[in-house]
Amino acid sequence: MAKADSAASGRRTPTVDxxxxxxxxxxxxxxxRSVLGSRLQAxxxxxxxDYAVLLALSEAEKSRLRSxxxxxxxxxERSRLSHxxxxxxxxxxxxxxxxxxxxxxxxxxxxxxGRDAFRGASAPHLRAIRELxxxxxxxxxxxxxxxxADALRAHLDRAAQx
Amino acid sequence: MAKADSAASGRRTPTVDxxxxxxxxxxxxxxxRSVLGSRLQAxxxxxxxDYAVLLALSEAEKSRLRSxxxxxxxxxERSRLSHxxxxxxxxxxxxxxxxxxxxxxxxxxxxxxGRDAFRGASAPHLRAIRELxxxxxxxxxxxxxxxxADALRAHLDRAAQx
DNA sequence: ACCCGGTGGTTGATGTGTCAATTAGACTCG
DNA sequence: CGAGTCTAATTGACACATCAACCACCGGGT
Numbered sequence: 001m002a003k004a005d006s007a008a009s010g011r012r013t014p015t016v017d018x019x020x021x022x023x024x025x026x027x028x029x030x031x032x033r034s035v036l037g038s039r040l041q042a043x044x045x046x047x048x049x050d051y052a053v054l055l056a057l058s059e060a061e062k063s064r065l066r067s068x069x070x071x072x073x074x075x076x077e078r079s080r081l082s083h084x085x086x087x088x089x090x091x092x093x094x095x096x097x098x099x100x101x102x103x104x105x106x107x108x109x110x111x112x113x114g115r116d117a118f119r120g121a122s123a124p125h126l127r128a129i130r131e132l133x134x135x136x137x138x139x140x141x142x143x144x145x146x147x148x149a150d151a152l153r154a155h156l157d158r159a160a161q162x
Numbered sequence: 163m164a165k166a167d168s169a170a171s172g173r174r175t176p177t178v179d180x181x182x183x184x185x186x187x188x189x190x191x192x193x194x195r196s197v198l199g200s201r202l203q204a205x206x207x208x209x210x211x212d213y214a215v216l217l218a219l220s221e222a223e224k225s226r227l228r229s230x231x232x233x234x235x236x237x238x239e240r241s242r243l244s245h246x247x248x249x250x251x252x253x254x255x256x257x258x259x260x261x262x263x264x265x266x267x268x269x270x271x272x273x274x275x276g277r278d279a280f281r282g283a284s285a286p287h288l289r290a291i292r293e294l295x296x297x298x299x300x301x302x303x304x305x306x307x308x309x310x311a312d313a314l315r316a317h318l319d320r321a322a323q324x
Numbered sequence: 325a326c327c328c329g330g331t332g333g334t335t336g337a338t339g340t341g342t343c344a345a346t347t348a349g350a351c352t353c354g
Numbered sequence: 355c356g357a358g359t360c361t362a363a364t365t366g367a368c369a370c371a372t373c374a375a376c377c378a379c380c381g382g383g384t
Contacts, residue, residue, distance in 0.1 A: 012285075012288075012289050012292065013285065013288040013289060013292060014288060014291055014292045014295075014296050017304075017305075017308075018292070018295075018296045018304055019288075019291070020308060021304050021305065021307050021308030021311070022291050022295050022296070024307075024308050024311035024312055024315070025191065025295075025307045025308065025310075025311045026191060026194070026195060027237070027311075028311040028312075028314050028315045028318070029187065029188060029191035029192075029195075029311070029314075030191075030195070031315070031318060032188070032314060032318065033188060033192070034341095035318060035322075038342095047369080047370085049369095049370075066332085067332070067333065068331090068332060068333080075189075076371095077371085077372075077373095078332075078333065078334085079333085079334080079335085079371085079372070079373080079374095080370085080371060080372075081333095082333060082334055082335085083334090083335090083370075083371080084369095084370080084371095086334090087369075087370085099332095102331095102332075102379080102380075103378080103379060103380085104331075104332045104333065104377095104378060104379045104380075105332060105333080105379095106332080106333070106334095123174075123175065126174075126175040126176060126181075127174050127175060129176055129180075129181070129184055130174065130175060130176045130180070131321070132314075132317065132318060132321065133176075133180075133184050133187075133314065134176050134180045134184070135317070136313055136314050136316075136317030136318070137310060137313055137314070141306070141309075141310050141313065142179075142180055142183050143179075143183065144303070144306050144310065145183050145186075145187045145307075145310050146179075146182060146183030146186050146187065147303070148187075148299060148303050148306065148307050148310070149183070149186035149187045149189075149190040149191070150186055150190075151298050151299055151303065152190050152191075152194060152294075152295065152298050152299070153186070153190045153193070154298075155294065155297070155298030156190075156193060156194065156197060156294060156298070159293070159294065160197075200372095209339080209340085211339095211340075211341095228362085229362075229363065230361090230362065230363080238341095239341085239342075239343095240362075240363065240364085241341085241342070241343080241344095241363085241364080241365085242340085242341060242342075243363090244363060244364055244365085245339095245340075245341080245364090245365090246339095246340080246341090248364090249339070249340085261362095264349080264350075264361095264362075265348085265349055265350085266347095266348065266349045266350075266361075266362045266363065267349090267362060267363080268362080268363070268364095
């Protein structure tokens with residue numbers, strides 16, 4: 001009954017091929033992140049987290065954001081951001097400024113050094129993305145990768161709601 | 163010259179669309195890993211790392227491996243494995259055994275509790291992979307995802323060699 | 325005015341990953 | 355054998371993520 005079994009819709013565990021695709025997908029994306037991260041670090045002294053923070057700030061009005069808005073922008077938990085901001089502040093990349101309209105609040109803004117580091121990191125980072133992602137794939141594959149990711153995300157959000 | 167520019171082969175930074183695909187790809191794969199990881203943790207008390215270690219051991223001859231063979235199997239650095247093994251040992255999931263043929267060496271083997279935890283974790287984990295990855299995609303997309311990952315990996319390895 | 329629930333943000337504990345340095349046994353060659 | 359070298363594995367220091375308290379302030383109701 002093996003044949004009927006593998007064709008049945010109620011099957012619960014992935015096939016060998018599906019599993020291979022899964023492993024390849026998840027392991028490679030991980031490796032890619034890590035290679036890109038260490039390149040960024042080597043070239044600019046910024047971690048991927050630092051870059052994300054500085055990118056969000058650079059896109060903000062007046063280069064400053066409330067801590068929780070920043071957290072929303074980059075999709076981090078408050079606590080994670082708070083710890084990270086602390087480390088970045090110690091390194092002189094950003095500053096915490098008290099918020100005038102809410103005494104609880106903090107506004108985050110990059111220092112001159114932070115802005116410089118981000119400007120220096122940006123172009124090489126984008127080039128690395130091109131080299132390691134875009135250039136590795138056919139144009140159709142790049143599109144497909146985006147669609148696959150979108151489908152996964154949509155499914156994930158649907159699953160999370162339930 | 164904007165048109166000629168964007169068509170030139172020497173272009174160094176990704177287009178907006180390419181960048182969107184990249185961000186979607188990398189962020190989604192990350193989120194997927196994290197959701198799957200917390201499910202595993204919730205259902206079995208094992209982290210993704212624990213699972214990888216126990217899986218490799220379960221596939222080994224006699225359920226035991228030299229520390230560095232284990233590291234190779236799962237693609238970790240020695241040091242990372244050593245730290246992780248220490249934590250797993252403290253939790254009673256595995257044991258370190260001295261190696262007879264090489265006094266420097268350690269062999270790693272799961273405890274009864276470790277084997278139980280792995281057995282209990284395995285089926286739900288595979289089901290979760292099916293639910294969150296396989297079921298989110300068309301069969302063609304699953305294949306494409308595997309091919310994209312393979313292409314990225316191949317390109318990455320080639321880049322690393324240089 | 326006062327209490328109280330909600331919110332913005334921080335903190336500490338713990339688990340995890342990386343790098344560089346270290347320890348200790350194995351191996352080789354004169 | 356003995357010095358130099360290679361290798362297996364561990365260690366310590368640090369960056370990072372997550373979780374569960376926690377503190378201080380806001381704002382609304384009475």
